[in-house]
Amino acid sequence: DSGVTQTPKHLITATGQRVTLRCSPRSGDLSVYWYQQSLDQGLQFLIQYYNGEERAKGNILERFSAQQFPDLHSELNLSSLELGDSALYFCASSALGTPNTEAFFGQGTRLTVV
């Protein structure tokens, strides 16, 4: 168990809908990262938050947004969903400060858009 909790584990929704994925980082970790894993694109970095502030942005669509709350949990919001958004979405967290710290991953949310 990595200590990173993601809910829900599975989500099935229709095109055009909006969903929210939730992540609770490991105790004490200030950084949260979101990744998308699909068969054709591999693991793609979406966005990073550090102590409530956006720190880095990757290949995140404008239809997607995220935030990190004062209690450090994070939510990834996906709107106007398309079939191509079906993927495994991972949250990861790491300790503050240094780039040599490893990130710990949750078990992911599998999103299926029908």
Add this chain to the structure above:
Amino acid sequence: AQSVAQPEDQVNVAEGNPLTVKCTYSVSGNPYLFWYVQYPNRGLQFLLKYITGDNLVKGSYGFEAEFNKSQTSFHLKKPSALVSDSALYFCAVRDQGGSQGNLIFGKGTKLSVKP
């Protein structure tokens, strides 16, 4: 820009034989390199990392990795493979563009260990 490459989509090994999963990297400064393993329907699990120091890094489950600066490689190794090692393996490098930096992953290598 930082990147990693995993040249093999799949590696097949017989149980008890040594295994190697290859990774090469491209970074503009000192590399921070990581290996992760993903079992079916699971998240990524951290195996080991190279930051500085000894070129041979030991990690979880008997895995180790050899950092080679001249060849810009960070190959994952294990002396004796187990069937339970069958999984998807990812090499990653820390993107040093930001203050902490996200991990940039290779495409992954599927390891299949046969009895």
